Amino acid sequence: RFYAEEEKDDPVFAARLAAFADIYVNDAFGTAHRAHASTEGIARLLPAVAGFLMEKEILFLGRLLENPGRPYLAVLGGAKVSDKLKVIKNLLGRVDAIAIGGAMAYTFLKAGGARVGMSLVEDEMLGSASEIMEAAASKKVIFLLPSDHVVASAVSEDAAPQAADEKGIPEGLIGLDIGPETVKKYGEVIKTAKTIFWNGPMGVFEMKPFSKGTYEVAAMIAASGATTVVGGGDSISALKKSGYEDKISHISTGGGASLEFLEGLELPGIKALNNR
Secondary structure (H helix, E strand, O other): OOOHHHHOOOHHHHHHHHOOOOOEEEOOHHHOOOOOHHHHHHHHOOOEEEOHHHHHHHHHHHHHHOOOOOOEEEEEOOOOHHHHHHHHHHHHOOOOEEEEOOOHHHHHHHHOOOOEOOOOOOHHHHHHHHHHHHHHHHOOOEEEOOOOEEEEOOOOOOOOOEEEOOOOEOOOOEEEEEOHHHHHHHHHHHHHOOEEEEEOOOOOOOOHHHOHHHHHHHHHHHOOOOEEEEEOHHHHHHHHHHOOHHHOOEEOOOHHHHHHHHOOOOOHHHHOOOOO
């Protein structure tokens, strides 16, 4: 993206690029959600096809939206509900269960009236979190939240980890990982699933005292025998560090692209290849 014309999807610039080729193969799924000259514009000027990686991404992610093996579980983590809101809403009508981890769990927990101490909460998302939990109940989707936590007084490698049970997180403490009872609870659902989508860590896994939940969930997903799809840089990093990469059915190369695909959006880079 060294040229401004690239991100503007400038037709003249796209024509200049097209002049260098006879056929266009798009194998960059990670940029398929961007309507740029090299992903969307050029595809309209040449015979255009999807590459093998693009084909695999569409195949596996498409299965998560249409005819997945059941029970179908989504394991979602990360910091913010706002980052995953549209994905959760679109998956609610498709999955049998959702397991929530990471800091985003504390927004849901607070919305449900639980004590969350000083944990990260998106107060502006509390209403949306309540709506999601109500929608899950109405659709009979199992919606799992952490029942115990690994907490500390600061987000620091040197902070002394403590345990917080189902009574909630005391004031002055921050939830930084899911606890052992939550790992066990999530494991029971993982064991019975036939399709699993995982995006987002269960805690601050970059810091050893708060990494156990993420790595244990990774191990259980890898050993599940289900069709497993993993997306998101942090989840993939956890898989690589724990050595479970080769036990996952598909590791998506597209962070934002995979989430937008699962939101039900039509990605420009893929749309440009349709009916070609």
